[in-house]
Amino acid sequence: MKQTEFKNVDPPMWVAWNQAKASIRVRFLRMLITSLGVALGIAFFCSMQVLSSTPTHGGMQSQAQMQWLTGTSLVMCLVGVTNSMLMSVTERYREIGTIKCLGASDSFIVKVFFLEALLLGALGSLGGSLIGSLLIALVMSATTGSPGLVPIVHAIVVGTLVGILMTVLAAIAPAVQAAKMPAAAALRVDV
Amino acid sequence: MSLLDQREVVVRTVDVVKQYGEGEAAVRALNGVTCEIYTGEYLSIMGPSGSGKSTLFNMIGGLDKPNEGSVFVNSVDIAQLTPKELAFLRCHTIGYIFQTFNLISVRTALENVTLPMLFAGLTPEEADERGIKLLDLVGLVHRLHHRPSELSGGQQQRVAIARSLANNPSIILADEPTGNLDLKTGQEIIDLLRSLNEERGVTIISATHDHKMLDVSDRIFHIRDGQLALVETREELDKHKALA
Numbered sequence: 081m082k083q084t085e086f087k088n089v090d091p092p093m094w095v096a097w098n099q100a101k102a103s104i105r106v107r108f109l110r111m112l113i114t115s116l117g118v119a120l121g122i123a124f125f126c127s128m129q130v131l132s133s134t135p136t137h138g139g140m141q142s143q144a145q146m147q148w149l150t151g152t153s154l155v156m157c158l159v160g161v162t163n164s165m166l167m168s169v170t171e172r173y174r175e176i177g178t179i180k181c182l183g184a185s186d187s188f189i190v191k192v193f194f195l196e197a198l199l200l201g202a203l204g205s206l207g208g209s210l211i212g213s214l215l216i217a218l219v220m221s222a223t224t225g226s227p228g229l230v231p232i233v234h235a236i237v238v239g240t241l242v243g244i245l246m247t248v249l250a251a252i253a254p255a256v257q258a259a260k261m262p263a264a265a266a267l268r269v270d271v
Numbered sequence: 272m273s274l275l276d277q278r279e280v281v282v283r284t285v286d287v288v289k290q291y292g293e294g295e296a297a298v299r300a301l302n303g304v305t306c307e308i309y310t311g312e313y314l315s316i317m318g319p320s321g322s323g324k325s326t327l328f329n330m331i332g333g334l335d336k337p338n339e340g341s342v343f344v345n346s347v348d349i350a351q352l353t354p355k356e357l358a359f360l361r362c363h364t365i366g367y368i369f370q371t372f373n374l375i376s377v378r379t380a381l382e383n384v385t386l387p388m389l390f391a392g393l394t395p396e397e398a399d400e401r402g403i404k405l406l407d408l409v410g411l412v413h414r415l416h417h418r419p420s421e422l423s424g425g426q427q428q429r430v431a432i433a434r435s436l437a438n439n440p441s442i443i444l445a446d447e448p449t450g451n452l453d454l455k456t457g458q459e460i461i462d463l464l465r466s467l468n469e470e471r472g473v474t475i476i477s478a479t480h481d482h483k484m485l486d487v488s489d490r491i492f493h494i495r496d497g498q499l500a501l502v503e504t505r506e507e508l509d510k511h512k513a514l515a
């Protein structure tokens with residue numbers, strides 16, 4: 081009888097990357113909406129950042145209020161992304177089972193979901209940061225005076241990073257859930 | 272002693288029990304299945320819906336663990352394997368074919384076939400080359416870059432067959448491979464499986480309630496209520512046929 085010899089297999093990162101890209105491309109519209117959700121939250125975050133960078137808007141009272149508002153909007157955003165990713169895990173029940181049958185390890189599945197989140201998050205937050213910062217800069221220039229270039233660039237960089245961090249946080253639960261999907265799910269015909 | 276008894280055993284199950292759920296609601300999907308499957312044979316598992324065929328596949332394929340008893344694949348007790356080793360087993364030793372085809376919907380035919388090869392550590396060039404050969408083997412070399420949704424059911428199942436062969440497995444597990452196909456396409460798939468079995472020597476284990484399968488099988492396991500009720504060999508089948 082032939083003895084099977086086991087060695088560790090984990091495909092290079094680009095295999096997971098291609099799978100993540102393909103998943104996003106095919107579900108483009110839904111992914112766009114999720115990404116748009118991130119963009120909105122981050123746009124709000126950035127506009128608050130720019131706004132609070134000028135002394136006229138930096139009073140103690142309003143500062144705390146702004147932080148509260150930005151915090152809540154980010155949390156809502158996080159919950160929204162988690163929810164839509166959890167749904168996409170449930171929807172891919174059989175697909176995940178099948179990929180496991182083909183020899184994917186749990187860590188491969190986790191990677192695919194994180195990369196999807198990273199891609200969505202990066203695009204959404206970069207877009208959101210640009211829109212939010214520039215829009216508020218325009219409004220301020222028209223009313224109280226231009227905030228200057230430094231706070232805008234600062235807000236865009238911070239906003240993008242915060243957005244990416246947020247989406248990656250939001251992906252933890254869905255990615256773990258996906259990795260726990262049983263391979264046997266592939267054989268189910270009723271789901 | 273028949274020829275079969277001297278063959279190498281590729282899969283062995285010993286008193287396998289699988290129960291779903293707990294207490295009152297518990298269902299015994301497998302109730303003590305002991306069997307041996309030989310290298311290179313074409314085995315059909317027959318039984319009515321709900322008799323435990325898919326559950327037995329889950330056990331043999333290392334997709335789920337039995338509550339009691341053990342399953343040996345190539346003499347390895349798969350209950351002893353770590354998750355990584357199980358992934359390796361699924362990748363290299365077993366090819367899976369499903370009733371619902373189960374191609375990765377977001378990837379092309381060729382990408383579906385090459386994915387297991389990439390898991391096995393092949394370079395993209397090697398994988399593409401071998402993937403094209405396999406798709407040629409199943410007659411779909413003109414559909415390399417089509418997505419599953421752009422293929423007919425029969426074509427999808429051919430891609431799935433090519434994919435199951437990706438890493439030259441010693442076993443192909445096919446769970447009702449013709450269940451979602453019309454008669455003619457189903458027959459083509461059965462013929463394809465049989466020719467792969469003869470030409471490549473790959474062991475084929477196929478669950479079915481399709482009687483066309485009987486004609487190509489070396490042996491048939493009849494499953495009833497989670498138990499192996501009867502094992503028929505080719506000779507016995509032919510005898511019955513001659514009498515009828």
Ligand SMILES: Nc1ncnc2c1ncn2[C@@H]1O[C@H](COP(=O)(O)OP(=O)(O)O)[C@@H](O)[C@H]1O
Pocket residue numbers: 291292298299300318319320321322323324325326327
């Ligand atoms: N995941 C599951 N959870 C609960 N019960 C299950 C599950 N899978 C199968 N069963 C039950 O186990 C029995 C055998 O099912 P299955 O192996 O799918 O039969 P077959 O493939 O022969 O139609 C059935 O009674 C089925 O309802």
Ligand SMILES: [Mg+2]
Pocket residue numbers: 324325326446447
């Ligand atoms: Mg079944």
